[in-house]
Amino acid sequence: MSQISRRKWITTGLAVAAGASGIAVAAAVARRYGLVPPDSGGAYGPGETLTYAAQRLLTRHSMAREFSRSEISEKPFANEVDPLGDEFGRLQAANFVDWKLTVDGMAAKPTTFSLAEIKSYPTNSHITMIGCEEGWTYIGEWEGVRLSYILERVGALPQVRYVVYRSYQKGWWESIDMADALHPQTLVAHRMNGAEMPVPFGGPLRLRIPRQLGYKSIKYLTHITLTDSLKGFGKGLGSSAPEAGYAWYAGI
Ligand SMILES: Nc1nc2c(c(=O)[nH]1)N[C@H]1C(S)=C(S)[C@@H](COP(=O)(O)O)O[C@H]1N2
Ligand SMILES: [Mo]
Helix, strand or coil, X not given: CCHHHHHHHHHHHHHHHHHHHCHHHHHHHHHHCCCCCCCCXXXXXXXXXXXXXXXXXXXXXXXXXXXXXXXXXXXXCCCCCCCCCHHHHHHHHCCCCCCEEEEEECECCCEEEXXXXXXXXXXXXXXXXXXXXXXCEEEEEEEEEEHHHHHHHCCECCCCCEEEEEECCXXXXXXXXXXXXXXXXXXXXXXXXXXXXXXXXXXXXXXXXXXXXXXXXXXXXXXXXXXXXXXXXXXXXXXXXXXXXXXCCCEC
């Protein structure tokens, strides 16, 4: 069977199973194809599995919509963040020369990068929309290094299934699967709208994932861990979001 018809068959199977015998059957199909998200155990579990599995089968290679420069929002809205503290203030006052990004876990060459190193790597940019689950959006231009480039640099092992990433802000952590980690629009971003990333928008470094809701785009990125399982992280649900009642997979 060709890739396309196989994919079609699986998604049709998911839809039929959902209609005929309830989403539990769809979840079973998804499980067979390794498409079960880490937060599938909760009250909305079967629904999350169906959404994630269908999205992955249909759109894993698709791009988030890009806009033209004239569509960039004049007044982008920076969601309020908790106070960043004195040490952050000192780092900021020194223009973040001491900011580090550590990449560890399942890598041949785990590496701690300085901000200057990150900035020296080839950049890509996109003009995309970011949206908060609370209902607002804006369009902005993000520029930075592809996460795939960083993963290649550290020699990510073939067994890696998830990329866990953490903020300087305690309690803010997230993870994505390899479809999003290797996606060409997923950036370790250090510029926004033609300038250094402003602190309210996550400067000096932000993981920008335009194919998922805003809360997956973690600000003040400090740490990336490559893993084959999310069980050992937090409550094992994949990120802080499901611990607070939101979906791990927030694809748009
Ligand atoms: N470190 C950190 N990252 C964060 C947040 C935060 O409070 N702290 N808020 C998240 C949420 S809920 C959203 S919707 C977006 C908001 O992005 P914006 O400020 O560019 O609008 O950032 C996400 N990343
Ligand atoms: Mo949000």
